[in-house]
Amino acid sequence: MTFRARLFWIFTLALVLSVGLVAAGVTVVTRRAFDDLHSQHTDALLTQFNRDIDRRKQDVVNRVEGVAEDEGTVYMATRLATSQADVSSYVNDANGVAKSHQLDLLDFVSNDGAIISSKEWPARFGYKLDWVLQPEDWVSRGAFWMKADTQDGPVLALVAVRVQRVGDKNLYIVGGERLGREFLKSLVLPPGMRALLYLNLDPNFQVANLLDLSDTAIEPERFASIIQEEQAQPGEQTARIQWLQDSASAEVFHALPLQGRQSELLGVLLVGNSQREIVMLERRILWLAMAVVVIGLFISALLSWWGAARVTRPVRRLAEGAREVSEGNWGAHVDVRGGGEIRQLGQAFNRMTQQLIDQRERLVQAERVAAWREVARRLAHELKNPLFPLQTTVENMQRAKEQNHDQFEEVFRESTGILLAEIENLKNITGQFSDFAKMPQPELATVNLNEVVRGVVKLFEAQFGAVGRPPITPELHLEENLPTIQADQMQLHRAVENLILNAMDAMPSGGVLMLRTTHNDDGVHLEISDTGTGLTPEECDRLFTPYYTTKQHGTGLGLAIVQSVVSDHGGRISVESESGVGTSFHIELPTKPRPKPPNPQASAPEGERS
Amino acid sequence: MLRRLAGISLACGILLAALPARTARRPHYGGTLRVAMGASLNSLDPAVAAENAEEAAAKEEIDALIYERGKSAGAWELTGPFRISEWQPGKFLSLAANNDFREGRPFVDSIEIQMGRAARDRLVDLELKKIDFAEIPAEQARRAAERGIRVSASQPDELLALVFVGGGSGAAGEDARVREAVARSVDRASIVNFILQKEGEAAGSLLPQWSSGTAFLFSTAADTAHAKEIWTQIAPSPKIVLGYDSGDALEQNVAERIVVNAREAGIPLAAQAIQAASNAPANAEMDARLVRWTMPSPHPADSLVNLQASLVASGVADPGSFPGRASSKEVFEREQFLLNGYRVVPLVWLPHVFALSSRVRDWQAPEPGRNWGLADVWLEGDEQ
Numbered sequence: 001m002t003f004r005a006r007l008f009w010i011f012t013l014a015l016v017l018s019v020g021l022v023a024a025g026v027t028v029v030t031r032r033a034f035d036d037l038h039s040q041h042t043d044a045l046l047t048q049f050n051r052d053i054d055r056r057k058q059d060v061v062n063r064v065e066g067v068a069e070d071e072g073t074v075y076m077a078t079r080l081a082t083s084q085a086d087v088s089s090y091v092n093d094a095n096g097v098a099k100s101h102q103l104d105l106l107d108f109v110s111n112d113g114a115i116i117s118s119k120e121w122p123a124r125f126g127y128k129l130d131w132v133l134q135p136e137d138w139v140s141r142g143a144f145w146m147k148a149d150t151q152d153g154p155v156l157a158l159v160a161v162r163v164q165r166v167g168d169k170n171l172y173i174v175g176g177e178r179l180g181r182e183f184l185k186s187l188v189l190p191p192g193m194r195a196l197l198y199l200n201l202d203p204n205f206q207v208a209n210l211l212d213l214s215d216t217a218i219e220p221e222r223f224a225s226i227i228q229e230e231q232a233q234p235g236e237q238t239a240r241i242q243w244l245q246d247s248a249s250a251e252v253f254h255a256l257p258l259q260g261r262q263s264e265l266l267g268v269l270l271v272g273n274s275q276r277e278i279v280m281l282e283r284r285i286l287w288l289a290m291a292v293v294v295i296g297l298f299i300s301a302l303l304s305w306w307g308a309a310r311v312t313r314p315v316r317r318l319a320e321g322a323r324e325v326s327e328g329n330w331g332a333h334v335d336v337r338g339g340g341e342i343r344q345l346g347q348a349f350n351r352m353t354q355q356l357i358d359q360r361e362r363l364v365q366a367e368r369v370a371a372w373r374e375v376a377r378r379l380a381h382e383l384k385n386p387l388f389p390l391q392t393t394v395e396n397m398q399r400a401k402e403q404n405h406d407q408f409e410e411v412f413r414e415s416t417g418i419l420l421a422e423i424e425n426l427k428n429i430t431g432q433f434s435d436f437a438k439m440p441q442p443e444l445a446t447v448n449l450n451e452v453v454r455g456v457v458k459l460f461e462a463q464f465g466a467v468g469r470p471p472i473t474p475e476l477h478l479e480e481n482l483p484t485i486q487a488d489q490m491q492l493h494r495a496v497e498n499l500i501l502n503a504m505d506a507m508p509s510g511g512v513l514m515l516r517t518t519h520n521d522d523g524v525h526l527e528i529s530d531t532g533t534g535l536t537p538e539e540c541d542r543l544f545t546p547y548y549t550t551k552q553h554g555t556g557l558g559l560a561i562v563q564s565v566v567s568d569h570g571g572r573i574s575v576e577s578e579s580g581v582g583t584s585f586h587i588e589l590p591t592k593p594r595p596k597p598p599n600p601q602a603s604a605p606e607g608e609r610s
Numbered sequence: 611m612l613r614r615l616a617g618i619s620l621a622c623g624i625l626l627a628a629l630p631a632r633t634a635r636r637p638h639y640g641g642t643l644r645v646a647m648g649a650s651l652n653s654l655d656p657a658v659a660a661e662n663a664e665e666a667a668a669k670e671e672i673d674a675l676i677y678e679r680g681k682s683a684g685a686w687e688l689t690g691p692f693r694i695s696e697w698q699p700g701k702f703l704s705l706a707a708n709n710d711f712r713e714g715r716p717f718v719d720s721i722e723i724q725m726g727r728a729a730r731d732r733l734v735d736l737e738l739k740k741i742d743f744a745e746i747p748a749e750q751a752r753r754a755a756e757r758g759i760r761v762s763a764s765q766p767d768e769l770l771a772l773v774f775v776g777g778g779s780g781a782a783g784e785d786a787r788v789r790e791a792v793a794r795s796v797d798r799a800s801i802v803n804f805i806l807q808k809e810g811e812a813a814g815s816l817l818p819q820w821s822s823g824t825a826f827l828f829s830t831a832a833d834t835a836h837a838k839e840i841w842t843q844i845a846p847s848p849k850i851v852l853g854y855d856s857g858d859a860l861e862q863n864v865a866e867r868i869v870v871n872a873r874e875a876g877i878p879l880a881a882q883a884i885q886a887a888s889n890a891p892a893n894a895e896m897d898a899r900l901v902r903w904t905m906p907s908p909h910p911a912d913s914l915v916n917l918q919a920s921l922v923a924s925g926v927a928d929p930g931s932f933p934g935r936a937s938s939k940e941v942f943e944r945e946q947f948l949l950n951g952y953r954v955v956p957l958v959w960l961p962h963v964f965a966l967s968s969r970v971r972d973w974q975a976p977e978p979g980r981n982w983g984l985a986d987v988w989l990e991g992d993e994q
Binding site for chain 2: 088089091121122123124125126127151
């Protein structure tokens with residue numbers, strides 16, 4: 001993964017995390033705020049409900065008091081207080097009085113607790129309503145919840161009791177308001193809320209006892225748990241019911257227990273608050289947050305890409321410059337804009353490449369001078385050797401001409417022979433220099449290195465066992481499956497020949513000459529080792545320098561030619577030597593020659609040339 | 611002697627002094643009797659059947675005013691005490707006195723009958739002196755009297771009874787123990803005292819005391835404890851449906867009271883209103899129903915024959931021979947026979963109650979089998 005890609009992903013990840021965290025935080029905070037608001041709204045509404053119920057209780061009390069103070073009721077109480085009281089004449093009174101006072105329930109109860117007249121159940125006259133006889137301050141009691149028996153069965157009612165006392169006889173007036181659908185209709189509910197009333201008329205939860213105006217209770221039996229909890233322990237509770245899979249269908253129900261005089265549970269008012277609006281609102285916020293995240297992602301990706309490109313551009317230029325330097329273009333220059341460490345790095349790089357160029361120039365010049373000096377020294381040395389016999393021979397001829405005229409002819413003949421030989425020697429010397437100077441470019445063809453090695457060894461077989469010199473034993477370790485390479489066979493032949501000659505010179509007392517070929521993925525490898533006297537490290541360092549030789553009569557061009565051939569084929573040559581043990585040359589040749597880098601000798605390390 | 615003459619003179623003087631007032635109280639012709647009734651008749655043809663019991667009763671009374679049975683084949687003839695002078699079907703009927711009536715011209719010149727007036731409206735009309743005569747429900751007699759309205763009641767001759775028709779889904783009426791439990795749970799006294807406002811009698815027999823003289827031998831007291839005990843022995847407990855005429859307020863009140871009584875005994879009884887049109891003896895939806903039966907005659911044996919025929923026709927009594935002129939003992943035994951098994955549970959005897967204005971004179975509440983004697987009444991203050 002590139003530096004730019006890494007930076008891109010780091011920037012992107014950081015931005016995504018940041019945007020995501022912000023979006024999540026906003027969502028959570030918003031949801032909590034909505035929940036709090038919703039809770040406050042519900043609490044306020046429940047308080048309003050309780051106030052409504054208190055007001056309704058007071059209203060019932062007022063209406064029952066109105067009945068008790070009605071002239072007809074007072075007259076009834078007065079008549080019933082007499083000894084000839086006939087309760088039967090009042091049996092139908094409750095109905096009319098209840099209607100005039102807008103009461104759903106009204107019972108006139110005699111001093112002994114018997115019902116005189118009943119609005120809600122007219123046929124129940126004569127039966128006892130014993131609970132009204134219990135000693136209780138009905139005035140301070142106010143209205144209370146009660147399960148009242150009616151003709152249609154028990155109902156939940158808000159009831160108040162008042163007593164009209166005449167003499168020592170009481171007339172009890174029990175009046176109330178039935179709680180049912182009308183009660184639910186009278187509740188003022190904001191949109192999204194609804195009220196249900198459960199009449200706790202049976203020990204177990206009964207769907208029929210659940211009154212709901214909206215008829216949206218798809219599964220009324222789902223209220224069973226909250227009702228059963230109320231039945232077990234009456235108190236304000238909250239429960240959430242999700243009607244459908246969609247969470248927007250959920251409703252939060254607040255249960256308000258309606259308890260009677262003995263704290264018995266008579267009913268449960270369920271105030272449902274639809275979660276649809278808040279869920280939809282939260283969803284809108286969530287969608288908005290997601291849209292922000294997506295847009296943020298897109299923008300962050302663009303910014304990351306642009307930022308990564310901006311940050312990595314000078315680094316990439318530096319990398320390109322370094323690669324150019326590694327490829328030999330020491331003049332590579334990096335154009336770094338902006339400021340900071342990257343600019344300093346670019347400037348340092350440029351200074352470094354400039355210094356490298358300068359140092360290389362100086363080194364080249366120094367080497368060039370040294371080479372010329374070496375050439376001059378060698379030329380002087382090589383030319384000086386034949387010149388001295390030439391000078392001596394010419395002087396002998398002059399002296400013979402002057403002093404010994406009779407022997408002049410003989411001297412002349414011998415001297416011209418010597419002169420011709422030395423001149424030939426000079427021609428050879430100059431020929432070698434000329435050959436080195438005229439090293440041709442290799443003509444590539446498919447070459448089997450093993451065949452080259454075998455051909456050269458065959459040429460030298462006679463010399464290895466020549467009479468008069470210690471024998472040299474050649475050992476060939478040639479890999480059978482050595483791949484062919486693209487090379488100039490003649491130049492390779494000459495290089496191997498020079499190395500074998502060099503090895504033979506290094507083994508004046510005979511020895512073993514080992515030639516080994518191997519290969520790897522990069523190419524083929526040739527090792528030529530001798531068991532000669534070996535070289536010193538200093539000699540190894542300068543071994544491939546042209547015109548450098550450790551031999552008495554060497555030109556110093558043999559190994560230079562070898563290195564030139566290997567270099568022209570894109571290969572490398574190195575030497576390992578140990579004094580008194582022997583020397584090994586290693587040649588690595590690519591299957592296909594690589595382009596030759598400029599000034600290979602200048603960049604090659606000491607002891608290793610390519 | 612003087613004292614005797616003086617006495618005779620004084621008597622004559624008093625008689626002469628009282629003569630004008632006496633003349634004012636004397637029956638005389640003239641005037642219009644204003645009548646209101648609850649039924650709305652759409653036809654005065656005696657061959658056209660009435661739609662319900664109330665209309666049938668009203669039609670019978672009007673027919674008696676304008677028709678007489680002919681001598682041949684019993685055909686209806688327009689020779690009654692009154693003749694039709696104006697007829698607005700369902701609303702109003704005006705009758706004029708028939709001068710040629712064979713029993714003599716009625717005292718009043720005409721009768722105006724307002725139809726379709728509810729009982730409460732009829733009482734109001736009487737209070738406002740808009741009408742002179744109306745029949746009112748027995749349970750309103752007391753309240754009418756308290757409001758200063760003249761009230762005239764006949765002998766209790768209409769029986770309100772609970773009859774097990776045996777048509778309920780659970781066939782609860784087929785179990786004699788069920789019937790007995792229900793019968794024993796009914797508090798007849800409360801029905802009479804509260805619902806009828808003491809206008810009527812608790813009935814334990816099929817004939818009233820004034821007719822048979824043996825009604826007191828039949829118990830009318832409620833025995834809730836016994837009813838409860840019987841009911842606990844019945845398993846599984848059936849639910850009983852009691853039907854009543856939806857247009858009859860008295861039946862509704864009585865049915866609802868029976869429901870309360872039954873519940874007190876633990877009996878699950880439900881009252882159900884039925885349309886008059888479905889006033890059939892055996893209704894598939896109910897186990898029992900309330901029925902009214904009016905005595906056709908003051909004679910106990912004749913009435914019992916009629917009642918037995920009705921019960922046989924309804925399928926709640928087995929036909930049996932019963933002499934038309936049976937002795938009191940035979941009537942009593944027949945009553946016992948019909949009441950055994952509790953298929954018929956007598957509840958109350960109801961009188962026919964009439965509300966009259968103060969100017970109506972010589973009104974006599976009709977005996978069983980007799981019609982309103984409007985031809986015999988005269989109106990005070992309408993002397994010619």
